[in-house]
Amino acid sequence: MPFKIKLKIHYYVMLATALIIIFATRYSSVKIWDKLQLQIEDTLQIVSLQNSLTAENELHTKQDFLYGLAKQLPSNPAAKKDQVLRLLQPFTAIYNVKRFGFVDPNGHAYTTDGHDADLSGQDFFEAGMQGRSYITDIREDDITEAEQINVFSVPVYHQNGNMISGVLFATYRTTTFNDLLDTECFDGNGYSCIIKQSGRIIMAARHSPFYKNKNIFYTLRNIDNDNLTGISEMETAMEQNKSGLASCNIKGSHYIYYTPLASSITDSQWYLLTIVPASVLTERLDQVFFYVKLLLAIIVIVLLGAFFYYVYTYWAQKKQLTTLAYVDPLTNGDNYASFKEKMKKKKGTSGYIISTDIFEFRIINNICGVQKGNEVLQHVWQIIIRHLSEHELAAHIHADRFIFFWADDPSTSISERIDQINEEIGLLAAELNTPRIQLYLGIYHTDKPEQTEEGYGCANQAKHAVKTRMDKNYSLYEEINFKQWLENHRLEDGFEEAIQNHRFEIWYQPKYSTKDQNVVSAEALVRWRDVDGNLIPPYKFIPLFEQNGMISVLDEYVFDAVCAQQRQWQSEGRHVLPVSVNISRSSLYYSTIVKKYAAILNSYELPAQNIQLEITESAAVDNSEIMTLIDQFHEIGFHLLLDDFGTGYSSLSTLNQMHFDTLKLDKSLIDHIGDTNGEKLLYYIIKLAQSLGLKITAEGVEYKNQFEFLQQLACDDIQGYYFSKPLPSAEYAALL
Numbered sequence: 001m002p003f004k005i006k007l008k009i010h011y012y013v014m015l016a017t018a019l020i021i022i023f024a025t026r027y028s029s030v031k032i033w034d035k036l037q038l039q040i041e042d043t044l045q046i047v048s049l050q051n052s053l054t055a056e057n058e059l060h061t062k063q064d065f066l067y068g069l070a071k072q073l074p075s076n077p078a079a080k081k082d083q084v085l086r087l088l089q090p091f092t093a094i095y096n097v098k099r100f101g102f103v104d105p106n107g108h109a110y111t112t113d114g115h116d117a118d119l120s121g122q123d124f125f126e127a128g129m130q131g132r133s134y135i136t137d138i139r140e141d142d143i144t145e146a147e148q149i150n151v152f153s154v155p156v157y158h159q160n161g162n163m164i165s166g167v168l169f170a171t172y173r174t175t176t177f178n179d180l181l182d183t184e185c186f187d188g189n190g191y192s193c194i195i196k197q198s199g200r201i202i203m204a205a206r207h208s209p210f211y212k213n214k215n216i217f218y219t220l221r222n223i224d225n226d227n228l229t230g231i232s233e234m235e236t237a238m239e240q241n242k243s244g245l246a247s248c249n250i251k252g253s254h255y256i257y258y259t260p261l262a263s264s265i266t267d268s269q270w271y272l273l274t275i276v277p278a279s280v281l282t283e284r285l286d287q288v289f290f291y292v293k294l295l296l297a298i299i300v301i302v303l304l305g306a307f308f309y310y311v312y313t314y315w316a317q318k319k320q321l322t323t324l325a326y327v328d329p330l331t332n333g334d335n336y337a338s339f340k341e342k343m344k345k346k347k348g349t350s351g352y353i354i355s356t357d358i359f360e361f362r363i364i365n366n367i368c369g370v371q372k373g374n375e376v377l378q379h380v381w382q383i384i385i386r387h388l389s390e391h392e393l394a395a396h397i398h399a400d401r402f403i404f405f406w407a408d409d410p411s412t413s414i415s416e417r418i419d420q421i422n423e424e425i426g427l428l429a430a431e432l433n434t435p436r437i438q439l440y441l442g443i444y445h446t447d448k449p450e451q452t453e454e455g456y457g458c459a460n461q462a463k464h465a466v467k468t469r470m471d472k473n474y475s476l477y478e479e480i481n482f483k484q485w486l487e488n489h490r491l492e493d494g495f496e497e498a499i500q501n502h503r504f505e506i507w508y509q510p511k512y513s514t515k516d517q518n519v520v521s522a523e524a525l526v527r528w529r530d531v532d533g534n535l536i537p538p539y540k541f542i543p544l545f546e547q548n549g550m551i552s553v554l555d556e557y558v559f560d561a562v563c564a565q566q567r568q569w570q571s572e573g574r575h576v577l578p579v580s581v582n583i584s585r586s587s588l589y590y591s592t593i594v595k596k597y598a599a600i601l602n603s604y605e606l607p608a609q610n611i612q613l614e615i616t617e618s619a620a621v622d623n624s625e626i627m628t629l630i631d632q633f634h635e636i637g638f639h640l641l642l643d644d645f646g647t648g649y650s651s652l653s654t655l656n657q658m659h660f661d662t663l664k665l666d667k668s669l670i671d672h673i674g675d676t677n678g679e680k681l682l683y684y685i686i687k688l689a690q691s692l693g694l695k696i697t698a699e700g701v702e703y704k705n706q707f708e709f710l711q712q713l714a715c716d717d718i719q720g721y722y723f724s725k726p727l728p729s730a731e732y733a734a735l736l
């Protein structure tokens, strides 16, 4: 499943989990809120009931006290003012009464604070006269200074009967009830007030907004006119003698719990209101909710953390997998899969897909070890990517195989770019101390870079075709000689069968002594007798087998066959002359070659002098280990010839460093006989070789003048058409 979709699913799962948690928390917090609300109501109710009991108790006490006093009054108190006042006076201070007073049935009153007044219209007087005890609502003292007061009154009876002789009253400052009304609960933040059912305020705490007001509903409607329904509901409930909880905005949200007082206090129904700022109660809720919110925040943070951690690890894993899938472990660059992906994005452009490997890389690995081989690959990779411009790509496919894409560039030709790479690659061997490192490259031009597989296939075909080319190390697909290519395939495919069925024939080209023109030795040259009976010359398959590594098998086959032939000629009693066998430079890279050849030689019980070994100059220049090999071959007793001297890398120093026995001058040098410079060159080469103690064999001698020139210079042996072409074994045997 693509990464993005997976991530999306995880994102939704995470979101759903978060939502479930948030809703669950929200749901439980609502439940907690409701529970707490109920608890608050319960608390308020309990507190309110306590308050009402206290209030009732207090009011009863005050009334009972007044009744007690009334009973102690002398008969006809109206006439015994002094006596009455003397009786009452001491209690004013003790019971914190502003004044006591007695009102006669006509409404004339005298008081302990020295006033006489007409109270005939007063409600408390009238109630008293009707035989009822009474407590007034909150009012201003109209006897003395303006002050909020409540008056308690009781009827005073004649001692002998039911006749009412007046009314005894006690005036309390409303503030006296503060202690009663300022409830202790809720840390002193709550307060109470006592009202009539109608809302008329009986007593109110001094700091309450109702202290100086007449009607609580009227006041509430004024203060909180957004809550008219709530206020009306409370009013209705009170009319029905119910208790309950209301909330009002009295300079901030407040709870009001209303509960009726015992009806025995007065004739009408009174209510005690306990008023508490909502904040006092919600503080507790807030605390709970603080923890709920904290918990929620922690859950969300943990969830988010878990999600991001998950996404991070998933991403890291994905990256690791991508690295494994798209990064080549050897070069740390792109691999083929990544290359193909990137090539898809090149759609619409055109350029060259180039396939390359390293010429005989297997040999570098064998000689220098895998680690060195890897080092070579890394250096080659670095060179390849150094030669990429901005929008070009490269990848290491595996082993020594690389692919790269060069975009069309009108300013530089493909051959120029290849030459630049070749130049740098050419310096690598010296830098890394390895045998020669050379690329061969197959190039395919395409305007469909997204079809990478097809392009790579064509580039590969071009690369295979280049193996047969001697002039350059790269080939364009368009230039492929398909006939040649197919022929090479046929030869490669037929090789094993040819070895098994002895289709390789050994021909012998005699070498003649310049002194007496007698045959002194011969060179074994291989030919392939095709199934149709035709002979395939070595130039058709030797370079091919040198490329693909089959040559070492063939060389060994030839060596074995020559040994067998010599053995046979020997046993036939012929005069056996030494025969030189060619060893391709590729074969030399196998360090076991000396042992193998020695073993073959021994198996035919042949003296080593019967076989000579020809090693080409280029091989000698390339491989520093050749010196050791030469020494080892010498130890066995082989005679060693430096073949093809004068071609390719001519190096006179080779003559000195390597302990060859014979120098074979290449035909290209011999061809120059007749021109002064060529002859001079030959002269010095021969003199130098002779001074180093080397024997000289001239190859490719076709003409008499060549022979004579070489004879003059005391060249030892001649090999060439002038004397003889390579001969089938039987013909050569006839010469012995």
Ligand code: C2E
Pocket: 509, 524, 525, 526, 537, 538, 539, 542, 551, 554, 555, 558, 582, 583, 584, 614, 643, 644, 667, 699, 700, 701, 702, 719, 720, 721, 722, 726
């Ligand atoms: P080479 O080792 O330098 O062999 C000499 C080549 O020169 C032979 O070609 C020979 O026929 C040719 N030659 C000799 N005299 C003349 C001449 O007067 N004129 C001309 N035009 N050519 C002359 P051949 O047999 O075609 O072999 C070509 C090359 O193939 C050999 O060059 C050698 O490098 C390689 N070769 C042949 N047999 C073997 C083999 O068994 N193993 C390996 N590794 N290479 C082999």
Ligand code: MG
Pocket: 523, 582, 614, 643
């Ligand atoms: Mg040779």
Ligand code: MG
Pocket: 643, 644, 664, 666, 699
């Ligand atoms: Mg040669």
